[in-house]
Amino acid sequence: MEEYQDYSLSGKVFRTLSEQILSGKYQKGDELREVTVGKELGVSRTPVREAFRKLELEGLVTSIPNKGTYVNGISREDVQDIYMIRSRLEGLAARLATRRITKEQIDEMEEMILLSEFYLKKGMTEQLSTLDGKFHFILYEACGSRMLKNVLTDFHRYVQMARRMSVKVENRAEKSIREHSEILSAIRDKDEDRAEKLMEEHIRHVVQNLHLEEI
Numbered sequence: 001m002e003e004y005q006d007y008s009l010s011g012k013v014f015r016t017l018s019e020q021i022l023s024g025k026y027q028k029g030d031e032l033r034e035v036t037v038g039k040e041l042g043v044s045r046t047p048v049r050e051a052f053r054k055l056e057l058e059g060l061v062t063s064i065p066n067k068g069t070y071v072n073g074i075s076r077e078d079v080q081d082i083y084m085i086r087s088r089l090e091g092l093a094a095r096l097a098t099r100r101i102t103k104e105q106i107d108e109m110e111e112m113i114l115l116s117e118f119y120l121k122k123g124m125t126e127q128l129s130t131l132d133g134k135f136h137f138i139l140y141e142a143c144g145s146r147m148l149k150n151v152l153t154d155f156h157r158y159v160q161m162a163r164r165m166s167v168k169v170e171n172r173a174e175k176s177i178r179e180h181s182e183i184l185s186a187i188r189d190k191d192e193d194r195a196e197k198l199m200e201e202h203i204r205h206v207v208q209n210l211h212l213e214e215i
Contacts, residue, residue, distance in 0.1 A: 027071065030071045032069045055069075096145060101142040112135040
């Protein structure tokens with residue numbers, strides 16, 4: 001099954017708005033107006049209207065007839081559910097990666113860890129969040145399952161704000177980098193059980209740091 005990407009105007013508007021909602025630019029209850037969004041993105045109202053429908057199907061907005069379209073955002077419960085599922089699936093991805101990862105992918109993950117250590121010393125949390133994401137995306141590729149990669153990539157999009165908040169929690173960034181190093185070590189050693197366990201714990205720690213209910 002090939003990963004589908006909608007490159008139509010409405011698809012581009014949808015991707016832009018979903019990223020803005022998930023990154024926190026738009027807050028729960030904010031109204032999205034077709035005319036305003038169209039002007040900001042340089043498109044007519046038709047693709048904006050189509051994008052609103054897609055956003056509603058994703059649960060990111062609610063359209064009320066004769067009133068408007070309002071942002072739902074991602075709730076605390078949504079984030080908790082996503083991390084619960086993600087911990088299991090990323091554990092599986094780590095297990096599969098121990099069998100299928102290439103030397104080049106191992107080197108790339110090592111580079112993400114080294115760069116993270118560099119930016120940690122500089123206190124540059126935005127870069128840390130980006131590098132954290134890249135580390136996980138390399139793992140998704142390395143697991144060798146296109147279906148698993150696509151599901152985890154979608155989940156990653158939905159927790160952008162939580163990830164950015166997590167790296168700002170005192171000492172969390174340092175611990176996260178250390179956990180990445182331990183996960184990579186287990187993958188290098190072809191220790192499937194350890195790699196899976198460490199990855200599941202790594203994802204659960206984000207939930208604990210954000211004071212969500214424990215998985």
